[in-house]
Amino acid sequence: MTDSWASGTVFGADLHLELRGSGLRAGLMDALREAVRTGRLTPGTRLPSSRSLAADLGIARNTVADAYAELVAEGWLTAQQGSGTQVARRAAPRRPARTARTTRPVSRQVTYNLMSGRPDLATFPRAQWLKAARRALTEAPDDAFGYGDPRGRVELRTVLADYLARARGVYADPDRVVVCSGFVHGLMLLGRVLKARKVRAVAVEAYGFDEHRDLLTQAGLRTPPLPLDGHGARTGELARTPGAGAVLLTPAHQYPTGVALHPDRRAAAVDWARATGGLILEDDYDGEFRYDRQPVGALQGLDPERVVYLGTASKALAPGLRLGWMVLPRELVAEVVEAKGPSDWASSALEQLTLAEFMRSGGYDRHVRSARLRYRRRRDQFVAALAERNPGIAVRGIAAGLHAVLELPPGTERAVVEAATWQGLAVDGLSRYRHPDAGPGRRVPMPAADGLVIGYGTPSDSAWTGALDALCRVLPDSA
Known part of the structure; x- marks a missing residue:
């Protein structure tokens, strides 16, 4: 039989098999091996009964039963009374070897995230x-x-x-x-x-x-x-x-x-x-x-x-x-x-x-009020920690929102962002947000401003203390 296929049922999911070649049993065995080899059938997957798969494929039940038995003997499948036929746990799919083209560059792991633009997702x-x-x-x-x-x-x-x-x-x-x-x-x-x-x-x-x-x-x-x-x-x-x-x-x-x-x-x-x-x-x-x-x-x-x-x-x-x-x-x-x-x-x-x-x-109003109190406490802790450990660093934009701007000494923004990266701390420099046509010597003259945009609403409660401590370590003592 050539180019024959069927969709059998595996606990309600479709099982697509394509039978090729002249022999039904050999074609079914090849199709099942290929499905396991490529990972379409993962270890532990339960296969349809021989009666069910035979009916879907339109072939004799004995043909399916013989194919199952041979694949069990080869180690591709396992069969136990009451558990049916399953893909063997050791039949892991083969993965293609990595090449230089597909290997991703190594980047430093982010331990703490103080990027702005999102709330504490753990409080949803x-x-x-x-x-x-x-x-x-x-x-x-x-x-x-x-x-x-x-x-x-x-x-x-x-x-x-x-x-x-x-x-x-x-x-x-x-x-x-x-x-x-x-x-x-x-x-x-x-x-x-x-x-x-x-x-x-x-x-x-x-x-x-x-x-x-x-x-x-x-x-x-x-x-x-x-x-x-x-x-x-x-x-x-x-x-x-x-x-x-x-x-x-x-x-x-x-x-x-x-x-x-x-x-x-x-x-x-x-x-x-x-x-x-x-x-x-x-x-x-x-x-x-x-x-x-x-x-x-x-x-x-x-x-x-x-x-x-x-x-x-x-x-x-x-x-x-x-x-x-x-x-x-x-x-x-x-x-x-x-x-x-x-x-x-x-x-x-x-x-x-x-x-x-x-x-x-009223759930939205209650959630917003609760979040407002929680973020205000974060903001107060943030300001207090900076005043104690980094005196002289000005904090702007704290009357509202989930982020603040820290003013840095001129020419230090890039170094501070890089130091934060080495500490596993994700932060944004203020210059990232400046319009290309704005700034010293640009069409819209504005003074150069070095700073960090800190999303104090982003970390979860469990990560907040560590993120704040990492930030204070990379900041200069004063501006």
Whole structure:
């Protein structure tokens, strides 16, 4: 028999065998050996009974039984009364030899992670999330299992509109909310829309994520930098930024410097948008986490028709949920929905329904309050340790968020980052976030600044003390 195959059942899983050659028994034995040799059948895997496999292959049961018996004698399989036929434990697959081409370069192991941009993942509220997921799944309407509205589930859009109005001062109604799979996805969609609107440039803060600038550049947009100082982005210079039809800002807590945008500069940004028809893209990435007073409200409340508000569950819960949202000016909703596509392919409907239930039940508020207290304690421990062991090192941006900036002596940033690497400590230098056109001698002159961006919210509780100790060891005593 030539080129014959079947799918047998192994505890409900498919077993694909391809029989080649003129003899049925020899072909079956070769197919089973090859499946074990390549690792498709792993040691301990239970094979179908001879009756079941014979029926799937359309051959005699005795042929299968004889093939099994011979492979048992060869050591490929084992057979025990009551346990059936299994792949032998010693029948390990052969691995290809490594070559210089496939060998990865050796890198130092990271023992402690103080990179910014994510929360303590160990504190994800698993039990509460599971409870919300069970209830959401039980109550989900049948249409939740279809392709869905490209704006996202109405249940989530409704609860988001209520929460954002209450907690962040956002003017929202469900029809203006579009669910996406995170900030990057939202920015990608907005880049397409802005390009289609003939926008040539999106101004960005002189310090920020290069990944965000790259997304806009890939959309065909220039990203001229706005200078920064102790009051945030100098939005008064938007009028002198050629071709800018939009601006990307982090007004509640500038990333990474940590300053809040001054009220006068908030007003200047809105005035520019109204006068020019421009748009403000507001990244409210960690707006809930302010420690010394009430959180700074969203800029969107000043003019909902000129500001696109973007938020996510990445900092409050976990980035792995891939859930974010945009609150759009009414005239922009249809264009963003068209850019997203005809169905909601980006975010799982069940995850959306679970988050909606988690927020509706009060679980989200309780988790945020608990996390805020926990991160504030981390921040206080962080500041106290530096004051004791590294006096004179200035700490900036600690009023909010999950990260802070440490000012270093001029010319020392690279050496400190390298020393941290040797200690197994992952940290980021401040210069990583500086716009290529900003800095001494650049188009946007700014003083050189050496520093570290420290994500004190990243380590688990068990790793926090060790990470803090490793950081203090690599820092200079003073600046």
